[in-house]
Amino acid sequence: MKQDKADKIIQKAELKAKKAAQQVEAAGKKAEAARKKQEALAQKKAAKAAAAATKKAAAKTKKAEAVAKKAQAAAQKAEEKKAKALAKAASKSSGPAKEGEGGEAEGKKKKGKKKLLLILIPVLAAAVGVGAFFFLKGGGEEEAEELEPIQIPLEYVLNEVHITALPVSGEEVLVYQEEVQPEPPAEPEKEEEKDKEQDASEENGEEGQAEEPAGTEEPAGTEEPAAETEEVPPKTLYRYEGLKNPAGLIAGYTAVMTCEDAGFSVVDETLLRIDPPEEFAAQGSVQLARNEPKGEDGTGGGVSSLLLSWEGTSCSVLLDTPEGRVHDPKPEASAPSAPRRGLSDLEAIHPSKLGLPGESMEAYEMIPQEGSVRIAGSICVRVNIYGEGNQFAGSYFLSTDGKLYKLDESVNKVVELEWE
Structure with missing residues (x-):
């Protein structure tokens, strides 16, 4: 029994070892496949980059060839124009020269040479300009880097x-x-001012003013140095x-x-x-x-x-x-508020402004009331005024913004009054 059990344990261990070996082998194959896949991807990427670089280089080469071809065509065209101009000038200068004496013929020859020179100068200038234009244009396109x-x-x-x-x-x-x-800073117009001063001095000199002697010239060291501009x-x-x-x-x-x-x-x-x-x-x-x-x-x-x-x-x-x-931003300047009015102003007002009889408020008694009311958005204090014999004369309101109101008891509404 013990031998059978030992054999089973051995067999089981062998199976586990075999299974482990298979797993190691599978892992190795998997790693090898991953490595090959990475190598393939790297090669593909490198090939793609090389193809892109080749394509870019071919495009630049084609562009350079086109520019060179264009410049060559311009130069050839300029040469053709030059040849036509020379032929035309030669045909004009080879006209009859035996109509007069020797002096007249010689004068006509000189005129023909002058005409030929006048024709050649603009033709050559145009040819050089055209060639330079195409050369610069082609060079600019070539040098411009993206x-x-x-x-x-x-x-x-x-x-x-x-x-x-x-x-x-x-x-x-x-x-x-x-x-x-x-952008470069604007330069001061000093040169124009100097030219104006020089013109003015020349005009004054023409009118007969004496020129300054050479010994009175200012030394060169007294000139102000040019201001250095910071980069x-x-x-x-x-x-x-x-x-x-x-x-x-x-x-x-x-x-x-x-x-x-x-x-x-x-x-x-x-x-x-x-x-x-x-x-x-x-x-x-x-x-x-x-x-x-x-x-x-x-x-x-x-x-x-x-x-x-x-x-x-x-x-x-x-x-x-x-x-x-x-x-x-700067705070906006607030509008000046109206002067604050109080009981002293009410005591100094003429009774007619309050709708009361008499020539002075000394005959009346003013009694401020507790609390406050709001009229037209402003807080107001109520003041009751009494006349002779403690007779009620009316109710008035002083607002914090300097306004004066009177209560119209017949309609239970307030009416604004004028101080002045």
Whole structure:
């Protein structure tokens, strides 16, 4: 019994070992197949890249051949024009020259030479111009290099400041980065002023004024040196192509960047804070900017600006550091409020203004009432006026904005009165 049990255990162990060996062999085959598949994919990818490069090189070669052919045709055409012009000039100059004496014939020959030179000069100039035009045009097409797309940026860097980039993803989206040269500053018109002064001095000299002696000329060292212009660094532009909804992308990006944490604001060209667009149309632009803090060493500061433009399926982001500061609009000057009136003004008023008899309010007693009422949006205090014998004369209201009202008890309504 024990022997049978031992045999079974041995058989079972052998089966497990056999099964394990089969699993190892299957895993090895699987790994080998995966390796071959990866090699095939790599070869396919390399072949595809090589085919694309060959195609691109062939296209450039074809383009260069077309440019060369065009230039050659232009040169040949210019030569034909030149030959025609020479033949025409020769036919004109070979006319009859024996009509007069020797002096007349010699004069006609000189005139013929002059005509020939006058004809040849514009013909040669035209030929050179045509050749140069086609050469430059062909050379420009050859030298113009297409921008290569870059990896989609996660951040923009502007003067060592890191700014969150547009949240874009997808293989169909292409991003290009290029530099935009700023416009040169306008030069002062000093040369025109100098020319005007020189013309004026020449006119004065013609009228008989004596010229200054040579010894009175100013030394060359007294001239003011020309002001040095600082070179403005180029701006960085990111172009995004192949977007599905650029207007929605810009709208969401604007909402995120104008949060308190990001610190940007929608501004106009003067860096004045304005309200964001209520609706982002299919085409438009918006500028975001914020003031940058200075570091402990005094560096930094300035303004970071993002000019976002979109149209169709593309958009662009122009990074800039404009001069100035992002600022709020000035508060509107409030209209001057009417002078506040009180009991003293009511005591000094003429009774006729209140619809009361008499020449002075000294004969009347004024008693302010507790509480307040609102008339025409303003808070008013009620004042009851009594005459001789404590007889009730009427109820009046003084408002906080300086107006005076009287209660018409017959209709239970108030009527505004004039102070003056």
